[in-house]
Amino acid sequence: MADSLATPLSVLDTALILRSAMILASAYILSRAATALLSRISERAYGYRITIKMIIPLLKFSIYGIAIYLILHSVLVLSSAQALAVSGLAGAAVGFGLKDLVAEVVGGIIIVLDKPYQVGDKVRIGEVYGEVRDIGLRSTRLITPDDSLASVSNQLVLREVLNANAGSQEMMVVIDLYIDPRSDADLARAILFEALVTSRYIRLSPRHPAKVLVKDFPFYRRLRAKGYVYDLRHEFDLETDVTARAWLAFKEVGIEAPKGWAAMIEA
Amino acid sequence: MKGGPIYAIMDLDDSGEVTAHDEDTLFAAAKEEILRVVVDDLDDGMRSNLALIAPPFYGLEAFLDRMAKALYPRAQRLDGADLYRDGGLPPESDKSIGIVSGMEGLYRRRIGGFEAMKRFIDHVASSPHLFIATCNVYSWEYLQEILPLGQVFPLQIRLPVLDAKDLMEIHLSLYGEAELEFAIEKETPVRVGCPIRLGRRSVAIRGWKVEVPVPEVRIKDLKDLRPCLRHKTEPPPSKRVFFERLARISGGNPGVAEILWRRALEYPLVRSETLQEVPSIDLDFDHSFILSIILSKGSLELKEIAEVAGRSMEILYGLQRRGMISFDGKTISMQPEALKGAADHLRRLKLVV
Numbered sequence: 111m112a113d114s115l116a117t118p119l120s121v122l123d124t125a126l127i128l129r130s131a132m133i134l135a136s137a138y139i140l141s142r143a144a145t146a147l148l149s150r151i152s153e154r155a156y157g158y159r160i161t162i163k164m165i166i167p168l169l170k171f172s173i174y175g176i177a178i179y180l181i182l183h184s185v186l187v188l189s190s191a192q193a194l195a196v197s198g199l200a201g202a203a204v205g206f207g208l209k210d211l212v213a214e215v216v217g218g219i220i221i222v223l224d225k226p227y228q229v230g231d232k233v234r235i236g237e238v239y240g241e242v243r244d245i246g247l248r249s250t251r252l253i254t255p256d257d258s259l260a261s262v263s264n265q266l267v268l269r270e271v272l273n274a275n276a277g278s279q280e281m282m283v284v285i286d287l288y289i290d291p292r293s294d295a296d297l298a299r300a301i302l303f304e305a306l307v308t309s310r311y312i313r314l315s316p317r318h319p320a321k322v323l324v325k326d327f328p329f330y331r332r333l334r335a336k337g338y339v340y341d342l343r344h345e346f347d348l349e350t351d352v353t354a355r356a357w358l359a360f361k362e363v364g365i366e367a368p369k370g371w372a373a374m375i376e377a
Numbered sequence: 378m379k380g381g382p383i384y385a386i387m388d389l390d391d392s393g394e395v396t397a398h399d400e401d402t403l404f405a406a407a408k409e410e411i412l413r414v415v416v417d418d419l420d421d422g423m424r425s426n427l428a429l430i431a432p433p434f435y436g437l438e439a440f441l442d443r444m445a446k447a448l449y450p451r452a453q454r455l456d457g458a459d460l461y462r463d464g465g466l467p468p469e470s471d472k473s474i475g476i477v478s479g480m481e482g483l484y485r486r487r488i489g490g491f492e493a494m495k496r497f498i499d500h501v502a503s504s505p506h507l508f509i510a511t512c513n514v515y516s517w518e519y520l521q522e523i524l525p526l527g528q529v530f531p532l533q534i535r536l537p538v539l540d541a542k543d544l545m546e547i548h549l550s551l552y553g554e555a556e557l558e559f560a561i562e563k564e565t566p567v568r569v570g571c572p573i574r575l576g577r578r579s580v581a582i583r584g585w586k587v588e589v590p591v592p593e594v595r596i597k598d599l600k601d602l603r604p605c606l607r608h609k610t611e612p613p614p615s616k617r618v619f620f621e622r623l624a625r626i627s628g629g630n631p632g633v634a635e636i637l638w639r640r641a642l643e644y645p646l647v648r649s650e651t652l653q654e655v656p657s658i659d660l661d662f663d664h665s666f667i668l669s670i671i672l673s674k675g676s677l678e679l680k681e682i683a684e685v686a687g688r689s690m691e692i693l694y695g696l697q698r699r700g701m702i703s704f705d706g707k708t709i710s711m712q713p714e715a716l717k718g719a720a721d722h723l724r725r726l727k728l729v730v
Binding site: 154309310340 | 473486487488489490491503519522523599662666686724727730
């Protein structure tokens with residue numbers, strides 16, 4: 111029994127351990143360096159920022175994949191029968207103890223192959239919304255609107271992902287303003303439209319139109335502006351710019367915020 | 378110096394705009410065609426308003442002057458900036474043709490800044506008169522997404538960029554065969570004409586434009602096959618080098634090329650060292666936005682910038698220091714030689730189309 115187990119394994123001497131450690135360390139350094147370099151290039155590449163960032167997780171998976179292959183290749187020397195036995199053992203181990211880890215890694219592989227989102231996208235995964243900063247083997251890291259770094263398990267990608275821009279640098283931003291229902295809707299709509307199309311953050315083209323919709327509710331009127339931000343990092347800048355300028359203009363022409371149901375009934 | 382066709386003839390007035398002083402211009406043929414199509418249509422009871430769309434400095438002012446002259450006394454000259462001050466409505470007139478220069482002057486990029494343009498569009502749509510207008514291409518692309526400009530100006534002519542050969546033809550048409558001497562600092566030997574060359578073609582792949590090398594066979598150069606195979610080289614003609622550089626720096630804009638040509642010409646010497654390649658531009662977002670506003674107008678007053686972007690003196694100073702704009706305390710203008718670099722940079726940022 112001892113012989114049969116020793117056969118598929120190389121002699122685990124110090125040199126082998128050192129070699130494996132060096133492979134892992136090199137993979138880590140290479141992956142960090144490649145990530146830093148590509149991130150830097152992407153920031154200078156303007157329109158191709160997200161396209162370049164897409165390469166980063168693919169490259170990291172490849173680097174770590176090669177590193178793991180090299181280590182296993184040094185440690186394990188397997189015949190077909192032995193490979194089958196080891197995979198059976200590994201399967202059992204995974205089934206019992208490492209299933210979450212494996213599900214996360216499988217999720218990571220799906221993200222790289224299927225691309226439900228990429229680095230630079232604005233996504234909602236489960237309860238967390240933010241810009242994808244990094245796609246790791248086990249988790250995806252997002253920067254939330256309040257600048258927090260959130261790590262979300264890659265398992266969630268299989269069921270709970272909403273992608274706001276789908277790999278594009280432009281992204282639709284929806285801005286809701288609520289006004290008193292007795293206000294002039296046409297005037298309010300025209301003002302909000304002009305606030306949107308004159309914003310410095312707006313991207314206007316035949317594929318990226320701007321629009322304002324009006325909907326009445328019992329005690330207020332909702333104006334919904336839809337427009338594309340030219341770079342999704344300016345999502346909240348566009349929202350703030352349009353909202354602030356539109357309210358200033360509303361004030362000048364007497365368009366007011368809803369007063370609440372009590373005031374409405376009184377009126 | 379001999380009289381030539383096209384707009385060799387263009388001259389610079391005090392404002393730096395290009396004007397024409399000769400009957401034969403680059404636009405002569407275009408003028409005839411426009412008069413034939415648009416004005417004949419008007420006489421037949423049809424009204425097809427025409428927009429001439431070009432980047433700043435293209436020299437459309439000169440063209441409109443000639444159009445107005447050719448159409449006298451039926452035409453009335455109007456100016457976009459003046460119309461903006463008058464609320465967008467042209468003065469009452471019995472002239473049947475309105476020639477409007479600088480339609481981009483009719484709007485401001487701010488809330489309420491499109492009223493004059495809207496009134497003007499309504500007037501053009503409902504008036505029995507014919508309108509021929511020029512517009513800055515960057516303003517046109519922006520306004521098209523907001524207002525029905527294309528519907529009231531169903532005829533649109535986008536002025537093309539010119540290549541080195543066109544520019545050479547234009548500028549040398551006033552001079553004799555060997556009248557000018559071209560001084561080029563450094564001449565790189567080039568291979569003699571080969572019948573098979575590697576050209577570049579732009580290919581669209583899923584919305585991306587990619588330049589790919591494509592072999593091109595030139596039948597007329599077949600006689601050069603042998604020297605080409607022997608790798609025979611010869612210095613490129615100085616003239617050709619000069620005009621290739623002129624076309625590259627001016628972006629094929631004839632007005633900018635004219636300005637650069639005048640700087641280079643010290644009769645009878647043409648100095649190429651005055652043609653400086655514009656280094657690639659790297660501006661932050663605020664600088665880029667202000668630059669896009671200036672580019673879309675060509676030239677505008679400081680108060681207009683203030684209306685659009687608030688207090689921006691430090692940004693204007695930064696752009697001026699980089700040689701992108703000129704600023705005389707009241708009026709801000711693009712620097713002609715910075716036009717191509719600015720447009721390329723803003724296109725990369727998607728701030729202009």
